[in-house]
Amino acid sequence: MRICDRHGCDEPGNCPAPKSPNNPDRWYFCTNHAAEYNRGWDYFQGLDAEEAAAREAGERRTNAGYAQSRHHGWAGSGDGSRSRDEMRALDVLGLEPDATFDLIRATWRGLAKANHPDVRPNDPDAATRFQQVQAAYEVLRAAEEMRSTQRA
Structure with a gap:
């Protein structure tokens, strides 16, 4: 068991905290000392206002997918960005949850051509497939259309 890194504290140190910005080294504090440490933490320390605004804008842009897919966290396989209906549709096409739309379109075209009732007139299951x-x-x-309109 790791002990809190705050001098004189004997509580378990189970809350990692960075020693300085952009540094992989960590302090390990108890819950009370982690809260105290975080009150004084300045993520933008050493940056001027323009650099801080640019970093914040960049991080907001790249983490938008997490906020968008947060409500799918309870779902099964995949990264949480696809609904249950989409996952079932991917299963019908025989694709993985992370398939791109270009792959989806190519697979759909191949399966549609292979199972078209005009191509397989003697196969009674072809129309169903x-x-x-x-x-x-x-x-x-x-x-995909809904996602592309949300991105724009």
Whole structure:
């Protein structure tokens, strides 16, 4: 068990805190001393106002995906950015949860051509498979359109 790094404290030190900005070394404090340390922490220490604003804007831009997908945290596989319907549609197409839309489109075209009832007139299940593939693609296409409008 690690002891708090604050001099004279015998509590467990289970709260890591950086020793200085952009430094991988960490202090390990108890909960009370971690709160005290964080009150005085300045993430933008050493930066002028313009550099601090640029860093904040850059980090807000790159972490937007986390806030957007936060409500999918309870879901199963994937990174949480896809709904349950999208995951089912990906299963129908036989793709992984992190498939790009270009891969989705290419897979859909191949499966639609292979299972089209006009191409397989003697296969009674071809129409059903074709409809499943079409429905899966429509779900994924609509989700991609929604994501692209949210990004803009």
